[in-house]
Amino acid sequence: MEEDKAMVIFQPSGRRGEIPKGINLVEASRLLGVDIEALCGEKKKCGKCKVRIEEGYFEKYNIETSISHVSPWQEEEGDFISKEEREKGFRLGCAAEVQGNVLVFVPEESRAGKQVVSKAARDINIVNNPAVCCYTVEVKKPQFEEPTADFERICEALEREYSLKNLRIDIQCLRQLPKALRDGNWKLTVSVWNNEEIIRARPGEEKDCYGLAIDIGTTTVAAYMCNLRTMEVIDTVSMMNPQCKYGEDVMARITYHMTTSDGLERMGNDIMEGLNNLVDEAIENTYPPKEKVKSKDKQSEDVEFVEVPEEGKTYLRLTREDIEDVTIGGNTAMHHILLKLDPQYVSLAPFPPVIHHSLDVRARDLGLNINPSAKIFILPNEAGFVGADNVGVLIAEEPYKSDEYQLIIDIGTNGELVLGNKYKLISSSCATGPALEGAQLSFGMRAAPGAIERIKIDPETHEVDYKVIGREAWRSFSQPEEMKAKGICGSGILDVLAELYMAGVVDKSGSFSETQKSNRYRVNPNSNQGEFVLAWAEESSINRDIVITLKDLRQIELGKGALYTGCKLMMRRMGLEKLDKVKIAGAFGTHVDREKALIMGLFPDCPVDKIVAVGNAAGDGCRAALLDKKKRDEANWVARHVEYIELTVEEDFEKQFMQAMQIPHMKDEFTHLEGIVPEEVLHQKVKKRRKKTAN
């Protein structure tokens, strides 16, 4: 690196680059396509550009003392940054100048382009049978003739009225019991966990209790707050996984644990702090914004909820104690780190987890600030690389109840695959890497405004038509300067390889074709590497051409090859020639163009109408387990019922993988798609392709 430049990395986007020293962080963010909010024009007047200088571990550059790698604190920053925030490393992006390598975290509220979170709750069919239920009983006052203790008094009523037998009570809840019973004049509502244990006692009659279903992804964490009685999803909140600063993928985090004495402790604390922030956010959202509340007494503690008629909304005004149940799913590494279980063996062959079975852990034992007597249900793990998140997918999709052979693909930073039907289910994982999600490509970025999400390339002119998030009109219907493209996100990446191939820019091997003469193709003089321009600088908000490089193509091909090989080898194991259904979970599934996916060979052949996107099925599974306790048993059953297959030890794995990286992977062009892709589409494709090859 040149002496007058420094490496700057922005989290959570992961965007990085060498930036001339002396440039402030807002400018640096623009150069790297991150866009920090700066309403006042970098005059230290609006305070919108707050960022946090991270002290975290940073793999390549090991910035341990990054805080000294920015210019000194300026007085004006104090107008917006409290003493506590300052101690945590907060600065104004327009005041702090780059002086050395630095890792910067841009909080959600400081991001100019808010991330598009596609983890909203989907309608799935769930039976209402929650693990935590409320029961109201009224009992007689103790008399000399009948001086039974408070606990036994209500237990008798609970058995008589609700057939609840042999109940236990958590010690913390027991402490509230005498007061609750007397405050309610011998009428009270208890929350019972699993028909086994009383975890809460409230005076008088209460009907509702609430729970959270949390899906901890390597990158994103989403939580659904639900009313356990009505099953209504009250709110969906999400955040970046705060562990991202320790490394982008599962292996990096495990490595961090293995190389740092308190790594596991730190990462575990960070995710728990994150979850607590999520809980706070969900709780805060149940209170009306201050400006909506007219008189001060409406905020008083006596009022249970506040109706704001102009919003047509009722604010429930919940407290942390009102969250009485939580279910959590995540991949095995996230599971282990959350519970502070040593994750190192998950990364070492043969990758055994510490535990498969689900766990019921008291909230206070994990430090989750909800009702302290509540128990957190941790979904079970299938295997080292197919974790509780995949179990969530399974209990949401229930392939074990189906006659059809289903292939369920869940692509996160890692790919998890399940294949089978009600007679047999096998699972495996494939190292798709982050490329398919848009990470670690030259212009890869998250699904946020300015990200290219759809691409078409004219096979004759090689003109690129594309659409960016945040703008309805495609490039061909816009002025160049209207596009404000910034990078390319996961769904765009899934288009680009198929389009480049069909346009003849890329050949079978996945390299830039030697015969093509596209005016958008060039060799970058710095890297001496081929690249194809998707958007010219004038169309971008970062004043640079947005390109896809040969290295990027290789990344994408490695990813799609891994996925295809995984699917193919699993089918072979099952003795299957074709699939009845392909279900694609996660954001990936929502965005993938099914035809293009088949053309580029992302997964084995299947009629296009049998390919369905099932959204955040992992999160749905957590929600199902929250609202129906039978799903918890089902989760444990399926976690041990699915046979995990380690595909990398198959004899011809390498050969299959090499083959799968090519495009198309079949011998005869397109013939494999007959009967799969609608004839009209196929016809057009073949025509285009033939025209190109003829040229």
Place this chain on the structure above:
Amino acid sequence: MEEDKAMVIFQPSGRRGEIPKGINLVEASRLLGVDIEALCGEKKKCGKCKVRIEEGYFEKYNIETSISHVSPWQEEEGDFISKEEREKGFRLGCAAEVQGNVLVFVPEESRAGKQVVSKAARDINIVNNPAVCCYTVEVKKPQFEEPTADFERICEALEREYSLKNLRIDIQCLRQLPKALRDGNWKLTVSVWNNEEIIRARPGEEKDCYGLAIDIGTTTVAAYMCNLRTMEVIDTVSMMNPQCKYGEDVMARITYHMTTSDGLERMGNDIMEGLNNLVDEAIENTYPPKEKVKSKDKQSEDVEFVEVPEEGKTYLRLTREDIEDVTIGGNTAMHHILLKLDPQYVSLAPFPPVIHHSLDVRARDLGLNINPSAKIFILPNEAGFVGADNVGVLIAEEPYKSDEYQLIIDIGTNGELVLGNKYKLISSSCATGPALEGAQLSFGMRAAPGAIERIKIDPETHEVDYKVIGREAWRSFSQPEEMKAKGICGSGILDVLAELYMAGVVDKSGSFSETQKSNRYRVNPNSNQGEFVLAWAEESSINRDIVITLKDLRQIELGKGALYTGCKLMMRRMGLEKLDKVKIAGAFGTHVDREKALIMGLFPDCPVDKIVAVGNAAGDGCRAALLDKKKRDEANWVARHVEYIELTVEEDFEKQFMQAMQIPHMKDEFTHLEGIVPEEVLHQKVKKRRKKTAN
């Protein structure tokens, strides 16, 4: 109080009195009969007289700032008192002079007369069936073909080899599992609680685990450390209940809770801190004293235990983690305060407890520093005034397995009574007050050296013969100055009333007889109250006559009246005329002279050979529950099976009580004792009595 005097109270003895200001605490202790150790003769040279100035709540005088009520710190004290100790209020008794009302705690090691603890473990018949057991398994290393998780791997082995099914594991233990499994090269020992949950994992083969049975008395706390496999009692440790500073009896403690916002929190923390000290003491006792260990490496961590041949003893060198099970019994108030359950309703009619049923509380949830995954078994309560301690007595004595009608009397600060056989059991409590234990009498003291424990009064001369703890010879065989009497303890008090009555000094009504002309009887000019001299000043170590006053007699009579009334009314309820057996639990039972008890009417008539002392049966019950988990079910069953009867609401309770305070309580002198007390004894008594009456 006179201006030049101050109230000084010594804990844990509870001895109190007005002391001239300017006198040091060692002298003050002598004046009050406490005796602090002072080898150097108060020259600040030996450091033996360390005491702690308490900041605690003090009912009558409310000494909140007692620390300023002694003279300033002297430099020489620093030779014996560390900075930390000084901050806690430690002083040398010979250096600190009384300047105002002060509450002083005399630590065990500073007490000249070490307390005689009679809570050693008794041999009782216990089946070996502990709740916590060790199991060793050896498993195969994970393979690609069999990459099962660590937990399921050992569960399979535990099911195969020991038929343990559906085991859970505590989260803290799960965190140790991967390392333990690999450190032991795939062989490990797990501790399983109740055949349900794994609470510990140790590498390799281990055979032993340990537990504590704890009996929390209002005044004294005793703990038996046992090997759970061999049932051996490794050690018995005891201490004063640190809550004594908040009040001597249950009611005073509950009042403290009701009048102080953080009273419950404080008392709960104090007892837990005390229990942790007890655990530490028990643990430390498993290490050889430093001077016994010759080479330093014997103390190294690798050595599991150390044999010290000259002591014929093996030191186990246990750690806190080695304590894997605990059972705790105590009266309902002690139970509630320990668990921080609101005890106020226990003191308000109809006295309902918060809970009857036993509790299994995680050690870490209570803050007990043993194995954090261990569960503490809290014995169940029968009623507000008959608590878990009485359940301990019952499961130790098992009256519910007997054909005989048994009356079980457990006299602590409160009296707890159980009557019945295998067909029916009833229980009650009686407010015996502290007098029967020697507390709150003019010269009452604990069973420690110098305490008068046996008394005989010659009916003709009224000469008093007595024996003190710590000296074999009775007064009649000693020189006066050899006796060094200090006060009178519980067992002496049980003698005094019967002896004074038989000698004619006290009449039927329990007052000093108007006809007697004893030269030991006098009216105290200060109090204008009658008193009888038991020991003259020259026989005492406190240079004062040791007397029993009319007020003292009334206290004793109230106590014995309450006890007798309780027993009598229970017999009436059961329709019983006579008892088959009387069992007396606690130190009281060990010390009481059964004949004198019958004469003074302590409890209803029963052949003297059917009266047995059963020692610390409450503690034995805790130990039985520790070593045999079936005893835990039995405890829950019996706690609800015994019918609690509130005797004070009986119509003629007052009348009965008034009658019971008299001596003897029966119409015809001694005739009620015929066939109960051996004829010879009876004959002698009648003779003496008749002689007296004739005079």
